[in-house]
Amino acid sequence: xxxxxxxxxxxxxxxxxxxxxxxxxxxxxxxxxAADIFARTRGSLGWLxxxxxxxxxxxxxxxIGLRPVLTEWLGWRGRTREWFVAAFxxxxxxLGMRAALVVFR
Amino acid sequence: xxxxxxxxxxxxxxxxxxxFEVPRYPSQTVLDVVTHIQRKIDPSLAYRYACRVGMxxxxxxxxxxxxxxxxxxxxxxxxxxxxxxxxxxxxxxxxRDLVADxxxxxxxxxRARGHxxxxxxxxxxxARVAPESPARQAADAGIECxxxxxxxxxxxxxxxxxxxxxPAALNRAWTLITDVRDTKTAERLRAIAGDxxxxxxxxxxxxxxxxxxxxSPTASxxxxxxxxxxxxxxGKL
Amino acid sequence: MKRVALIHRLSxxxxxxxxxxxxxxxxLGLEMDAFLRWTEQPVVKFAEWGIVVLLAxxxxxxxxxxxxxxxxxxxxxxxxxxxAGAIVLAxxxxxxxxx
Numbered sequence: 001x002x003x004x005x006x007x008x009x010x011x012x013x014x015x016x017x018x019x020x021x022x023x024x025x026x027x028x029x030x031x032x033x034a035a036d037i038f039a040r041t042r043g044s045l046g047w048l049x050x051x052x053x054x055x056x057x058x059x060x061x062x063x064i065g066l067r068p069v070l071t072e073w074l075g076w077r078g079r080t081r082e083w084f085v086a087a088f089x090x091x092x093x094x095l096g097m098r099a100a101l102v103v104f105r
Numbered sequence: 106x107x108x109x110x111x112x113x114x115x116x117x118x119x120x121x122x123x124x125f126e127v128p129r130y131p132s133q134t135v136l137d138v139v140t141h142i143q144r145k146i147d148p149s150l151a152y153r154y155a156c157r158v159g160m161x162x163x164x165x166x167x168x169x170x171x172x173x174x175x176x177x178x179x180x181x182x183x184x185x186x187x188x189x190x191x192x193x194x195x196x197x198x199x200x201r202d203l204v205a206d207x208x209x210x211x212x213x214x215x216r217a218r219g220h221x222x223x224x225x226x227x228x229x230x231x232a233r234v235a236p237e238s239p240a241r242q243a244a245d246a247g248i249e250c251x252x253x254x255x256x257x258x259x260x261x262x263x264x265x266x267x268x269x270x271x272p273a274a275l276n277r278a279w280t281l282i283t284d285v286r287d288t289k290t291a292e293r294l295r296a297i298a299g300d301x302x303x304x305x306x307x308x309x310x311x312x313x314x315x316x317x318x319x320x321s322p323t324a325s326x327x328x329x330x331x332x333x334x335x336x337x338x339x340g341k342l
Numbered sequence: 343m344k345r346v347a348l349i350h351r352l353s354x355x356x357x358x359x360x361x362x363x364x365x366x367x368x369x370l371g372l373e374m375d376a377f378l379r380w381t382e383q384p385v386v387k388f389a390e391w392g393i394v395v396l397l398a399x400x401x402x403x404x405x406x407x408x409x410x411x412x413x414x415x416x417x418x419x420x421x422x423x424x425x426a427g428a429i430v431l432a433x434x435x436x437x438x439x440x441x
Contacts, residue, residue, distance in 0.1 A: 007408060007412075055365075062354075065354050066355070099365045099369040
């Protein structure tokens with residue numbers, strides 16, 4: 001049920017985006033160095049969990065959102081569109097987790 | 106009074122705009138303008154109207170880019186600089202001049218199962234439906250639709266996606282789904298779900314803004330989205 | 343096309359194009375201190391502000407859709423509420439980012 005998944009992921013993202021932006025602003029304003037940042041994120045299951053949730057919500061929300069745009073503005077329909085959209089989601093999940101692990105490990 | 110400069114679509118899809126000059130009068134409606142052109146200037150102009158008092162919806166067409174009922178549109182409201190551009194309703198094939206082919210509009214109505222399917226017979230007593238019940242209020246909010254096509258012409262998704270059932274058909278489906286006497290709820294939900302159905306609506310609300318009966322197809326379609334999700338989660342679809 | 347819907351759609355497309363790049367760049371495991379120094383550059387600050395605006399625009403449009411689909415408000419009230427929320431977010435963060 002793409003519709004409800006989209007709405008649910010939107011709600012999750014509203015929260016995650018806010019937390020993420022506040023965190024980044026805090027880090028920048030506070031003049032945190034790389035060492036300071038890694039000290040807080042390395043080995044932190046809390047941050048890993050947060051970013052995993054964030055990445056999964058993005059990997060679900062962005063492809064579902066693009067899907068109608070591909071049809072309505074580019075005339076793309078059928079199986080190939082579904083494969084592309086799914087592949088885009090997988091790519092986002094993979095790249096996103098790769099990025100999250102950089103600060104975790 | 107100065108004259109109105111009116112551009113009118115002539116011909117089919119490959120037609121063109123033709124210019125007319127029409128005398129301006131107080132309290133003139135766009136329907137008065139079109140009628141004047143057809144009766145006094147060019148009898149070959151094709152256009153539709155019937156009741157001319159805002160009840161039938163036959164006179165719907167595009168006035169300065171916006172779908173409206175011409176009988177209910179005062180010239181003073183829309184021709185601020187003394188010009189009018191009249192085209193047939195958008196998103197529908199053109200029959201000729203200002204007349205749109207409403208067949209796809211009503212075909213989609215049928216595809217959405219937009220007709221009542223009850224289960225009672227003459228032997229049964231009357232159905233008892235409380236007017237204040239939420240279900241009945243939801244249905245009542247949408248039943249005054251007279252199928253004029255203005256919402257369909259206003260909808261961006263209809264324009265982009267030829268399969269999309271459209272606001273009117275979906276609004277009608279909703280009024281039947283919330284009707285406790287109707288027995289084909291599951292079938293109707295199946296008919297209106299999916300990429301050609303309620304889920305294609307992106308809540309632009311152009312339909313609700315333009316509806317001359319002040320209905321809200323957006324609200325009806327939101328109801329359908331929730332109903333489909335609920336039914337799917339309960340395994341009823 | 344409705345303006346708020348167009349902004350919602352265009353900001354969504356822009357974010358969908360930006361995010362893979364963002365993830366990919368972060369995943370490279372670049373030297374963090376050098377990266378942080380790079381983000382001090384004005385052009386980067388401007389891009390960050392742009393992304394925050396896109397996020398706020400998309401969030402605002404999304405809140406409007408959620409309000410219309412799940413609540414019983416009038417459409418104009420919902421539009422106003424969503425736009426107001428987005429403006430607050432963008433303004434607050436733009437200030438916080440001191441751009």
